[in-house]
Amino acid sequence: MSVHTDYANLANRLIAAYAHQCLAASRAQRSLRARSHHDKSFMQSLLRLSSVLLQYKSPQATDAVLDAIDLASVYAGVERRESSAGSDSSLQYDDFLVQELLHYFKHSFFRWVTKPQCPQCQASGDNIVGAGARPFSASHNPDQVSVVEMYHCTTCSLPVEFARINNPLSLLRTREGRCGEWVNCFLLILHAVIPQPNRLRYVWNHEDHVWCEYYSYGLQRWVHLDPCEACFDEPHLYANNWGKKMSFVIGFNDYYAIDLSDKYIPASAQIDKLSVVSSLKTVTSIVDHINLEKVREFFTSDETMRTLTAASASNNTIQANEELLLHLYNSIILPYNRERKLVVGSAKPSKTSTAAIGRQTGTSEWTRARGEDGS
Ligand SMILES: [Zn+2]
CATH class of the missing domain: 2.20.25.10 (N-terminal domain of TfIIb)
Known part of the structure; x- marks a missing residue:
């Protein structure tokens, strides 16, 4: 055995051991306790959303979506976008599809109801x-x-x-409603055309707004999408354009929850977080709790159980176990840790400065009452 394979084996063993520790922690964790009424309502919101994406995976959903949307018009739009993109564009086919769906959804499919x-x-x-x-x-x-x-x-x-x-x-x-209905229906449509696991995310803002994100292979990162405004990759839309003040923004994808506040809230738009929860630790511990729960779910899923049963039938349990732990590490633990590093301190100047000012959906009285009219 070469020195190189030795190191690779050692690295895999360490990773598997680390994943095993996470799994053990997930099995040992107790239910969360809230320290205040505010903490409790924050906790309930996050726990309720932790599995929000499951509702888009029903077997009849894809057919229902494909029946409901005008595919010919969407695909013609995708082709137009693709052929007019510069050769230096890092956007790929699915990015153009998402952009076109945003446009189609806002202008031809869904209706805003104040x-x-x-x-x-x-x-x-x-x-x-x-x-x-x-x-x-x-x-x-x-x-x-x-x-x-x-x-x-x-x-x-x-x-x-x-x-x-x-x-x-x-x-x-x-086909009507406010931001909750818009995001809910748009995610169902996105899931039908981007069915791969862990590419969609529901994004919740404590100050009464929701939007979504998807993972772009072309851009190699999670991209902000707001179906109500047909916005693609404009994370500072809310802070700079709507003038919205926010405390917390949390995202939920298939495999983990993540605090995205730093991505969406520049210092100028930040509401004191301690006016919302009793301590910052409250939020970290809820997110950690959800993520350990995801680790446990991943390891007790039907697919994992089938793999382990098959391996034990062929006396291969130890190797299969290590492979599953590596899979767990590569699917959940590593992407989460990587993204968290990227998000922390990521607030950058927004690219929305040239866009129209103020929220584009809702009457002016409604947006002003919510502090989202850009003033
Ligand atoms: Zn009437």
Whole structure:
């Protein structure tokens, strides 16, 4: 055996040992305890989102998406983008596809709803007055409605309701909502065309906005996408363009959660984090908890179990175990550690300075009320 293979074996053994430690930690971890009411609600939001991407993997989703979108128009747009890109562009086919889907989704597919239109007299805007919200009460809830907003039409006196739908498949049919519905439906579509594991990410901002990211092979990194604004790779859109102040931004992909605050929040837009949680350790420990849970899930997945069972049948358990630990390291632990290094302190000047100022979706009163009008 050459010296080189010796070192390679040693490196693999160390990596496997490290992955094994992570796995042991994941098996030993206890449930999280919140220190304050604020910490508890922060924790619940993150835990609820930790498996948010699973809903896009239903077997009928891909067919439903391909039936719903105008593929001919999307692919014609992709070809146009590809042929007009410079030869020095590092963008690849799937990057053009994502750009075209953003454009198609905003301009031809989904509709923004600040307030619903009156179904009886078609009045809208100022003629529709808010009257609170009620929880959805029926036991049969195929659209996964979380809450029903209530309004009143001042023109014809009809009560008007707007149900907030969470089932992404239902959104392919209704095609309307606010940022939650937009991101939910857009991720379903993205998953149908980019089905590889761990290439999509749901991004949550504590100050009431969500967007997404995907991993670009051409750019070799995670890229910001905002379907509501058809924005591609403009992480400082919110801080510089909308003038939005933020405390935390957390991302959730298949294999880990990650604190992306430094990527999206430059110092000038940073809300004091300690006004949101009791200590920064709270956030780190929630993210760590989710990630150890992901490690455990990875190692107890059906696929892993099948590999180990097959290996033990052929007396190969030790080698199979080491290979799985290496796989765990290369799929989850290494990409997470690498990306965390990249994100920390990554706030750079935004490239959005030439774009239109202020949020492009929602009425001006609505964006001003949210502090997102660029002032
Ligand atoms: Zn009306």
